[in-house]
Amino acid sequence: MDTAVSCRGLTKRYGDVLALDALTLDVPVGAVYGILGPNGAGKTTLLRLLTGLAHPTAGEATVAGLSVTAQAPAVHQRISFLDQSPQYYSWMRGRELITFVGELFGLRGAELRTRVDEALTLTGLASAANRRISGYSGGMRQRLGLAQALVNRPEVLFLDEPASSLDPAGRHEILAAIASMRGAATVCMSTHILADVERICDTVAILNHGRLLVSASVAELQERYAQPAFELELDPGQGDAAEQFIAAVRASRWAADVVRTADIVRVVASDAAAAGREILPLVAAHGIQVQRFERLRPSLEDIFLRLTAASTSEKVQAS
Amino acid sequence: MDGFSIFLRKELRESLRTNRLLVVVAIFAILGIISPLAAKYTPELLKTLGTGSGGVTIILPTPTAKDAIAQFIKNVAGTGIFVAILLPMGLVAREKERGTAAFVLTKPLTRPAFLTAKLLALGLTLTVGVAVAAFATYWYTALLFTPIPFGGFLAATLLVLLSLLVYASFTFLGSTLMSAQLPAAGIGLAAWLVISLLAIFPDIAQFTPAGLLTPATQVALGLAPQHLWVSIAASVAVLVVVLLLAWLSFRGQELATNA
Numbered sequence: 082m083d084t085a086v087s088c089r090g091l092t093k094r095y096g097d098v099l100a101l102d103a104l105t106l107d108v109p110v111g112a113v114y115g116i117l118g119p120n121g122a123g124k125t126t127l128l129r130l131l132t133g134l135a136h137p138t139a140g141e142a143t144v145a146g147l148s149v150t151a152q153a154p155a156v157h158q159r160i161s162f163l164d165q166s167p168q169y170y171s172w173m174r175g176r177e178l179i180t181f182v183g184e185l186f187g188l189r190g191a192e193l194r195t196r197v198d199e200a201l202t203l204t205g206l207a208s209a210a211n212r213r214i215s216g217y218s219g220g221m222r223q224r225l226g227l228a229q230a231l232v233n234r235p236e237v238l239f240l241d242e243p244a245s246s247l248d249p250a251g252r253h254e255i256l257a258a259i260a261s262m263r264g265a266a267t268v269c270m271s272t273h274i275l276a277d278v279e280r281i282c283d284t285v286a287i288l289n290h291g292r293l294l295v296s297a298s299v300a301e302l303q304e305r306y307a308q309p310a311f312e313l314e315l316d317p318g319q320g321d322a323a324e325q326f327i328a329a330v331r332a333s334r335w336a337a338d339v340v341r342t343a344d345i346v347r348v349v350a351s352d353a354a355a356a357g358r359e360i361l362p363l364v365a366a367h368g369i370q371v372q373r374f375e376r377l378r379p380s381l382e383d384i385f386l387r388l389t390a391a392s393t394s395e396k397v398q399a400s
Numbered sequence: 401m402d403g404f405s406i407f408l409r410k411e412l413r414e415s416l417r418t419n420r421l422l423v424v425v426a427i428f429a430i431l432g433i434i435s436p437l438a439a440k441y442t443p444e445l446l447k448t449l450g451t452g453s454g455g456v457t458i459i460l461p462t463p464t465a466k467d468a469i470a471q472f473i474k475n476v477a478g479t480g481i482f483v484a485i486l487l488p489m490g491l492v493a494r495e496k497e498r499g500t501a502a503f504v505l506t507k508p509l510t511r512p513a514f515l516t517a518k519l520l521a522l523g524l525t526l527t528v529g530v531a532v533a534a535f536a537t538y539w540y541t542a543l544l545f546t547p548i549p550f551g552g553f554l555a556a557t558l559l560v561l562l563s564l565l566v567y568a569s570f571t572f573l574g575s576t577l578m579s580a581q582l583p584a585a586g587i588g589l590a591a592w593l594v595i596s597l598l599a600i601f602p603d604i605a606q607f608t609p610a611g612l613l614t615p616a617t618q619v620a621l622g623l624a625p626q627h628l629w630v631s632i633a634a635s636v637a638v639l640v641v642v643l644l645l646a647w648l649s650f651r652g653q654e655l656a657t658n659a
Binding site: 133134135136158161162164167169172181185187241 | 503652
């Protein structure tokens with residue numbers, strides 16, 4: 082696996098506060114990578130270290146194969162960064178700022194103009210491009226932040242809470258713009274809005290108290306933390322056949338518990354694999370009509386809450 | 401240095417668009433204009449006051465171009481110090497405070513380029529201001545008195561500019577050390593106070609930026625300057641050391657994304 086971002090034992094301490102604790106993780110090239118965690122988990126610290134705004138206390142990190150400490154100028158040529166509350170030169174106009182950033186990346190002439198237009202159009206700012214930034218709303222500043230981050234077509238794009246100050250429509254547009262980067266750039270996005278992560282991220286890292294709790298694809302996490310439970314929604318009015326089916330399930334060696342609520346039957350399995358194989362043959366054997374059959378999958382929120390609660394409880398016990 | 405010319409252009413545009421340059425030029429222009437006017441009309445004003453207040457006679461020598469030059473150095477180096485101290489207070493500190501330093505320094509703009517562009521823009525702004533003041537004084541002195549020797553006046557103006565740059569460098573250092581403008585200005589004002597106290601002692605004064613003003617006046621008046629090169633060397637040395645400290649404080653500084 083080619084990695085766009087790699088951290089090895091990355092540690093950051095501010096006095097007595099351990100903001101990041103020996104973090105080791107790899108972000109695959111081309112991924113849209115969500116960095117999740119409650120407030121104070123170390124998300125922003127991680128992004129500050131990776132963009133060279135802060136220096137690690139220990140450990141090392143590479144971005145696009147380059148050391149963020151020893152090769153910072155070369156790293157800055159390949160990345161872009163969007164802060165969670167971006168502040169720009171308010172005396173500039175929107176287009177002027179994007180042009181200024183493009184020039185810092187060495188863009189000139191027609192190519193610069195094309196890239197600036199592209200970035201402004203993609204972020205929905207084309208019509209406000211000639212207005213002063215001092216007159217922009219918070220949402221417009223966030224869009225402007227994304228536009229300046231896209232103008233250099235970065236290899237790695239770091240976004241700190243990119244949609245936090247946007248209304249639902251604005252969030253939808255910005256997330257679509259970020260998702261459109263998939264494959265063209267590696268996106269590392271910190272957020273605590275889990276719905277945004279579920280919508281666009283293919284891989285996530287969950288941090289708490291500066292520690293990495295887990296790093297995996299969303300599907301893998303849902304599989305890993307899936308409950309050993311299945312749910313069937315029966316067609317109404319199947320009377321005895323339904324009761325016989327439920328009795329047969331209860332009698333199976335893999336069924337730990339069976340609960341019926343109206344036409345919904347929930348089966349908690351002691352052996353999920355066996356249950357997955359044998360429930361549908363039992364349905365067929367009893368001539369039951371089902372509208373829906375699924376293995377219950379946890380939402381990212383369920384997983385997040387479960388992992389962060391466990392980690393907080395461990396920390397409390399340790400202290 | 402990556403990004404230097406682009407960032408310098410941004411600094412100069414900012415000076416123009418935020419009216420910083422206009423304000424500096426206006427202040428120095430006033431200082432430049434009032435210097436020969438004050439030299440010319442202050443004795444006449446005093447004479448009028450004297451005769452009108454009950455028979456006290458004030459005898460003053462007839463003002464000359466030399467008085468205008470002395471007024472120029474006194475005004476530009478005196479009042480101009482406060483412009484030199486206050487002008488750089490936000491140069492770096494405000495960018496750190498607002499998070500714009502973090503914004504540009506995650507781009508291909510190196511820290512040396514960032515600081516050098518800011519220094520150069522500051523130097524240019526002060527130079528333009530002092531040049532405007534000098535031009536105004538030169539012109540009005542020629543109108544009100546007699547034309548003054550250009551070479552000596554130019555040399556005196558450059559010495560005054562050097563003096564102001566040294567004072568400005570202390571605030572610039574404060575601006576790199578601090579993340580807010582007022583404490584940065586406080587460092588500049590504290591440096592000015594210390595220098596003013598040191599300049600009371602004649603043996604030490606020549607090594608301070610205040611010590612440049614005596615040879616500046618002498619050069620402008622066509623007299624043999626005292627301790628000219630010692631004062632220049634001492635001021636340049638202080639300037640270099642202060643700017644080096646500014647670089648050392650800034651090069652490894654961690655930057656906040658916003659306040």
